[in-house]
Amino acid sequence: MSMASNDRTDPMSAPADGAAGPALPKAPTGVRGLDEITRGGLPRGRSTLVTGGTGSGKTLLGLQFLVAGARDYGEPGVLITFEESAEKVSANVASLGFEIDALQRDRQLVVHSFRVDPAERIETGEFDLEPLFLLLGDAIERIGAERVVLDTIELLFGAFQDQVTVRAELGRLFRWLEDRAVTAIVTGEQGDNVLTRHGIEEYVSDCVIVLDHRIQEGISTRRLRVVKYRGSEHETNEYPFLISASGFVVQPITSIVLDYGAPEDRISTGVERLDHMLAGGLFRGSIVLVSGTAGTGKTSLAAHLADAACARGERTLMVLFEESPDQVSRNMRSVGLDLGHWVDAGLLRMWAARPTAFGLETHLAILARLIEDFAPSVAVLDGIASHTRGSSGPEVTSMVARQVDLLKAGGITAMATTLAHEDETSTVGISSLVDTWLLLRNVESDGERNRLLVVLKSRGSAHSNQVREFVITGHGVELVEVYVGAAGVVTGSARLAQEGRDRSAAVHQAEDLMRRRRELRRGIAATEARLALLQEEIASDRAEIERIDGRQQRQEADDDAARSAMASQRWADSGVRGDGGQR
Amino acid sequence: MTSPGAADSGDGSPAVSGETWELRLYVTGRSPKSVRAIENLERACEQHLEGHYHIEVVDLLENPQLAADDQILAVPTLVRKVPPPIRKIVGDLSDTDRLLTGLQLRPRKAGTT
Numbered sequence: 001m002s003m004a005s006n007d008r009t010d011p012m013s014a015p016a017d018g019a020a021g022p023a024l025p026k027a028p029t030g031v032r033g034l035d036e037i038t039r040g041g042l043p044r045g046r047s048t049l050v051t052g053g054t055g056s057g058k059t060l061l062g063l064q065f066l067v068a069g070a071r072d073y074g075e076p077g078v079l080i081t082f083e084e085s086a087e088k089v090s091a092n093v094a095s096l097g098f099e100i101d102a103l104q105r106d107r108q109l110v111v112h113s114f115r116v117d118p119a120e121r122i123e124t125g126e127f128d129l130e131p132l133f134l135l136l137g138d139a140i141e142r143i144g145a146e147r148v149v150l151d152t153i154e155l156l157f158g159a160f161q162d163q164v165t166v167r168a169e170l171g172r173l174f175r176w177l178e179d180r181a182v183t184a185i186v187t188g189e190q191g192d193n194v195l196t197r198h199g200i201e202e203y204v205s206d207c208v209i210v211l212d213h214r215i216q217e218g219i220s221t222r223r224l225r226v227v228k229y230r231g232s233e234h235e236t237n238e239y240p241f242l243i244s245a246s247g248f249v250v251q252p253i254t255s256i257v258l259d260y261g262a263p264e265d266r267i268s269t270g271v272e273r274l275d276h277m278l279a280g281g282l283f284r285g286s287i288v289l290v291s292g293t294a295g296t297g298k299t300s301l302a303a304h305l306a307d308a309a310c311a312r313g314e315r316t317l318m319v320l321f322e323e324s325p326d327q328v329s330r331n332m333r334s335v336g337l338d339l340g341h342w343v344d345a346g347l348l349r350m351w352a353a354r355p356t357a358f359g360l361e362t363h364l365a366i367l368a369r370l371i372e373d374f375a376p377s378v379a380v381l382d383g384i385a386s387h388t389r390g391s392s393g394p395e396v397t398s399m400v401a402r403q404v405d406l407l408k409a410g411g412i413t414a415m416a417t418t419l420a421h422e423d424e425t426s427t428v429g430i431s432s433l434v435d436t437w438l439l440l441r442n443v444e445s446d447g448e449r450n451r452l453l454v455v456l457k458s459r460g461s462a463h464s465n466q467v468r469e470f471v472i473t474g475h476g477v478e479l480v481e482v483y484v485g486a487a488g489v490v491t492g493s494a495r496l497a498q499e500g501r502d503r504s505a506a507v508h509q510a511e512d513l514m515r516r517r518r519e520l521r522r523g524i525a526a527t528e529a530r531l532a533l534l535q536e537e538i539a540s541d542r543a544e545i546e547r548i549d550g551r552q553q554r555q556e557a558d559d560d561a562a563r564s565a566m567a568s569q570r571w572a573d574s575g576v577r578g579d580g581g582q583r
Numbered sequence: 584m585t586s587p588g589a590a591d592s593g594d595g596s597p598a599v600s601g602e603t604w605e606l607r608l609y610v611t612g613r614s615p616k617s618v619r620a621i622e623n624l625e626r627a628c629e630q631h632l633e634g635h636y637h638i639e640v641v642d643l644l645e646n647p648q649l650a651a652d653d654q655i656l657a658v659p660t661l662v663r664k665v666p667p668p669i670r671k672i673v674g675d676l677s678d679t680d681r682l683l684t685g686l687q688l689r690p691r692k693a694g695t696t
Contacts, residue, residue, distance in 0.1 A: 123681070127658060130643070135651055
């Protein structure tokens with residue numbers, strides 16, 4: 001009551017930045033995502049209309065609001081349902097972990113249900129709906145209820161013939177609720193082109209939330225939109241939501257603007273040569289798109305990233321849109337990757353779902369939950385384009401954009417694989433959303449298909465412009481340099497043949513050299529032999545010279561001796577050589 | 584609320600044939616509609632069920648929980664408990680014709696006119 005009456009006056013007068021204005025008191029819904037969209041919850045002390053078709057999740061939203069209030073915010077609540085019995089309500093939400101019965105025992109929650117069956121009622125004269133007021137008043141008094149859910153109040157129009165009275169009574173009820181400053185959710189049935197079949201929005205004008213459950217091309221998608229929120233800033237987009245195992249989850253990811261950080265460190269893709277092509281790996285927190293036609297090895301490449309991340313001890317999430325975890329594990333074993341033991345080690349979580357089994361939004365919401373619960377640092381989304389089987393282009397693009405935002409906001413390095421058709425640019429316009437784009441292509445030549453990998457783009461990083469052959473071996477993926485010849489890129493057997501030719505050419509060359517070497521050696525040997533011969537000749541000539549010299553000296557000595565012997569015999573010159581003659 | 588009258592319910596001509604009608608009227612305090620409903624009901628019963636009825640007036644102000652237990656959304660609501668089947672008639676009972684039809688007292692009367 002205290003706050004209820006005077007904040008109607010500040011609808012647009014709030015400062016432009018919204019949040020800075022006198023904050024409208026809000027009651028958190030406890031619905032993941034919805035509180036973000038509404039900047040804090042539903043208008044406190046007022047009624048919110050939640051409208052939608054049958055099965056759109058109105059009741060669940062209301063219940064979650066009550067349970068969260070009772071359990072987490074110390075705000076007991078009352079549910080008056082016109083749709084189901086109290087037992088059924090309790091049973092329906094028990095699977096979501098809402099312990100309605102326990103909350104009732106703890107006097108945190110009151111549930112009243114009314115079966116609305118006009119057939120058994122006859123009207124005569126004036127009446128009013130005072131019992132509803134009494135029950136609500138009683139709950140507010142007894143357990144201090146601050147939250148009220150009336151589900152689906154429009155059914156009252158079917159319960160009575162006197163529509164004027166029902167209308168007047170509902171008007172009175174909403175004023176009454178406002179006077180008591182309880183925060184209420186009133187659910188309505190959406191009609192054709194109108195918010196509610198009976199115009200409930202006329203009474204509940206502060207906040208209107210529309211839930212939508214569409215079946216498009218056989219795929220159910222659930223969306224939520226805050227149509228109106230008087231006096232408060234709020235997101236106006238349609239948001240996907242999910243009714244998951246733990247309740248209602250809204251995915252407000254488009255509210256995450258481009259404010260994520262840009263880390264500088266890089267992580268390995270698990271394929272050494274690919275890291276090299278990307279100038280050292282992927283930037284942490286970047287998004288890689290791997291597109292390729294069927295059987296180009298997209299999953300194998302992604303599995304390498306996962307394997308490498310797990311090997312570094314990083315938690316990795318693999319979302320498989322095309323195969324089951326077992327299938328992927330088995331297939332990857334065949335290329336030498338044991339993903340199973342990472343799963344056992346708790347580092348890898350694989351989650352598989354056929355995109356056609358849920359709507360795009362459901363997928364997104366599940367992804368969000370997985371990310372939140374598992375907190376991976378690396379993620380693989382295998383087969384994102386499979387969505388296109390069920391949905392049309394723009395939706396897929398927006399969906400992928402949201403996934404990318406979600407991953408980036410979590411600082412998660414992610415590799416998304418997608419099936420590209422013949423035209424390689426047909427990748428649903430999502431390439432602009434990703435940081436790195438690897439294209440895998442089949443080339444057919446010489447009666448075989450071979451895979452090529454090329455880095456189409458890599459933001460903020462030098463990268464190789466080379467085409468590499470992508471070879472899947474029994475021990476993983478390898479990148480091989482392709483042979484670029486006159487006839488273009490040569491791959492596979494042709495490459496092998498070319499390599500063979502290269503090899504034999506080399507062998508030939510080696511043999512030539514060997515022969516040449518041998519010849520030269522032989523030449524050297526011959527020359528050396530000749531050299532030895534010549535040296536011998538030199539030596540013998542020298543010896544001859546010495547011999548000649550010797551002989552000459554002896555001759556001279558003999559001649560001297562002969563001369564002196566003759567002279568002494570003849571005593572010819574004894575006067576000259578008197579002493580000598582004494583002997 | 585088992586009454587001896589229940590045994591007679593199947594004999595095809597209920598109403599005044601010795602059976603006691605058990606009627607319960609849910610009201611909220613002494614609101615004008617409540618007061619009118621009580622008056623209208625008593626008058627009709629006097630006329631058509633003289634001596635064979637019992638009216639129990641339940642004031643929901645005293646025990647709101649009864650509204651949930653007995654599935655009473657609107658007041659005044661008249662519930663015919665006996666003879667079965669249970670019938671509910673909503674409103675201040677100002678339209679006597681509709682009241683009698685609702686209580687299934689009407690067809691017999693209509694047959695005589």
